[in-house]
Amino acid sequence: xxxxxxxxxxxxxxxxxxxxxxxxxxxxxxxxxxxxxxxxxxxxxxxxxxxxxxxxxxxxxxxxxxxxxxxxxxxxxxxxxxxxxxxxxxxxxxxxxxxxxxxxxxxxxxxxxxxxxxxxxxxxxxxxxxxxxxxxxxxxxxxxxxxxxxxxxxxxxxxxxxxxxxxxxxxxxxxxxxxxxxxxxxxxxxxxxxxxxxxxxxxxxxxxxxxxxxxxxxxxxxxxxxxxxxxxxxxxxxxxxxxxxxxxxxxxxxxxxxxxxxxxxxxxxxxxxxxxxxxxxxxxxxxxxxxxxxxxxxxxxxxxxxxxxxxxxxxxxxxxxxxxxxxx
Numbered sequence: 001x002x003x004x005x006x007x008x009x010x011x012x013x014x015x016x017x018x019x020x021x022x023x024x025x026x027x028x029x030x031x032x033x034x035x036x037x038x039x040x041x042x043x044x045x046x047x048x049x050x051x052x053x054x055x056x057x058x059x060x061x062x063x064x065x066x067x068x069x070x071x072x073x074x075x076x077x078x079x080x081x082x083x084x085x086x087x088x089x090x091x092x093x094x095x096x097x098x099x100x101x102x103x104x105x106x107x108x109x110x111x112x113x114x115x116x117x118x119x120x121x122x123x124x125x126x127x128x129x130x131x132x133x134x135x136x137x138x139x140x141x142x143x144x145x146x147x148x149x150x151x152x153x154x155x156x157x158x159x160x161x162x163x164x165x166x167x168x169x170x171x172x173x174x175x176x177x178x179x180x181x182x183x184x185x186x187x188x189x190x191x192x193x194x195x196x197x198x199x200x201x202x203x204x205x206x207x208x209x210x211x212x213x214x215x216x217x218x219x220x221x222x223x224x225x226x227x228x229x230x231x232x233x234x235x236x237x238x239x240x241x242x243x244x245x246x247x248x249x250x251x252x253x254x255x256x257x258x259x260x261x262x263x264x265x266x267x268x269x270x271x272x273x274x275x276x277x278x279x280x281x282x283x284x285x286x287x288x289x290x291x292x293x294x295x296x297x298x299x300x301x302x303x304x305x306x307x308x309x310x311x312x313x314x315x316x317x318x319x320x321x322x323x324x325x326x327x328x
Contacts, residue, residue: 004325005318012315013057020056023079024048031126042111042119043126047086049102055081055185058210061316062186062203065308068193076130077138077192081185083127084142088149088177090120095157096239137197138188145184152176161240163250163262170244171212179211195307202307206316209300213323216293219243220286220327223277237268237276244292249285257282290327297324 003010024047032040056078063074092098093106094116100106108116124146131142156173159165186207190200223245225233236243246265253261261279264272280286297320304316 004321005315009315009318016057016060017053019075020053020060020078020082021048023075024082027079027126027130036122039115039119039122042107042115043086043123045104045110046090046101046107046119047083047123049104051102053082054214055085055181058182058207058316059185059189061312061319062189062207062308063193065304065310065312065316066190066193066195066199066203067309068189074189074192076133077185077188080127080129080131080142081181083123083130084146085181087120087123087127088153090116090123092153095153096235098235134188134192137191141184141188141191145180148176148180152180156241159242161266162242163265165242165247167244167247170242170247174212174215175208178215179208182211182214183207190307199307202303205303206300206308209296209303210320210323213293213296213300213320216244216289216296217323217326219245220289220293223280223286224327226326234268234270234273237265240265245280245285245289248288249280249283252283252285253279293324293327297321 005013028040028044028047059078059081060071060074068074089101090107093101094108094113098106099109106116107119128142132139152173152175155169156177159169159173183204184207187200187204190203191197195203219236222234222236222243237246249261250258257279260275264276301317301320304313308316
C-alpha cells in the first residue's frame with residue numbers, strides 16, 4: 001500500500017501497534033487466568049482480529065506530543081479506548097445484522113445474540129476498569145464520550161432510511177460515534193501528560209476534526225469500494241445509513257434525478273450502482289465530501305500545531321495526510 005509517511009515513521013507506528021497488541025493479549029491472558037473463561041475466548045475473537053488500532057495509537061502519540069515520557073503511565077488508557085471501541089463494534093454488528101467483521105464471523109452469528117451482548121458488555125467493563133485508574137477529569141471525559149456514543153447510536157437508528165436527514169443530523173451522529181472517542185482520547189492523554197485544561201482542549205479539537213474527516217473518508221470508500229475497508233462496498237447504502245454524500249445529493253437533486261435517487265436508496269440492489277454513482281457525479285457530492293475532508297484535516301493540523309511538540313508532531317501530521325490520501 002502506498003504511503004506518504006517516511007519509512008522510519010511507518011516502522012514507528014508498526015512498533016507501537018505491536019506493543020498495543022501485545023498488551024491487549026496480555027490483558028486477555030490475565031483475565032482468563034482469573035476465571036473469565038469462555039467470555040474471554042469470544043472477546044479475543046473480535047479484539048485480536050486485526051484492525052488499525054488508530055484510537056490507542058492516537059492516545060499514545062497525543063501523550064508524547066503533549067510532553068509525556070513514561071509510556072507505562074498512558075498505556076492503560078490507550079488500551080481502554082480500544083476495548084471500549086471493540087465493545088461498540090460487537091453491538092453495532094448486531095444492530096446491522098452483519099455477517100463478518102475484519103474477515104471473521106461476527107460474534108452474534110458465532111455464539112448467539114445473548115453471548116454477543118454479554119461479551120460486548122465485558123469488553124466495555126474491561127475498558128472502563130483500565131480507564132478508571134486515572135483522575136476524575138480523565139474518567140469524566142471517558143464517561144461523557146461513552147454516553148455520546150449511545151446518544152449518537154440512537155440518533156443514527158432514528159435516521160435509518162430517512163431521506164430528510166440533514167447535514168447537521170449527520171455531524172451530530174459522527175461527532176458522537178466516531179469523532180468523539182478520537183477527541184476524548186487525545187484530550188485525556190494531554191491531561192495525563194500534565195497539560196492544562198486549556199491546552200488539552202486543542203488536543204480535543206485535533207481529535208474531533210480528525211475523526212470527522214476519517215468518517216467522511218469511510219463514507220467515500222463505502223461508495224467507491226476499497227480492499228482495505230474490511231467490508232464489502234455499499235454496506236452503508238444497503239443498511240439505509242444516510243452518509244454525507246447521499247445527503248448532499250438528495251439536497252441538490254431535483255425532479256426525475258431526485259425521484260430516481262430516492263427510489264434507489266429505498267430498495268438498493270447491486271444493479272443500481274451505475275445509476276447511483278451517476279447521480280452522485282451529477283451533484284458533485286463525492287467532490288463535496290472530499291473538500292470537507294481537506295477542511296477538517298486542515299483544522300486538525302492547526303489545532304495540533306498550537307500545542308504539540310517533539311517527534312510525535314510530524315508523525316501525527318503525516319497521519320492526517322494519510323487519511324486524506326485514502327480517497328485520492
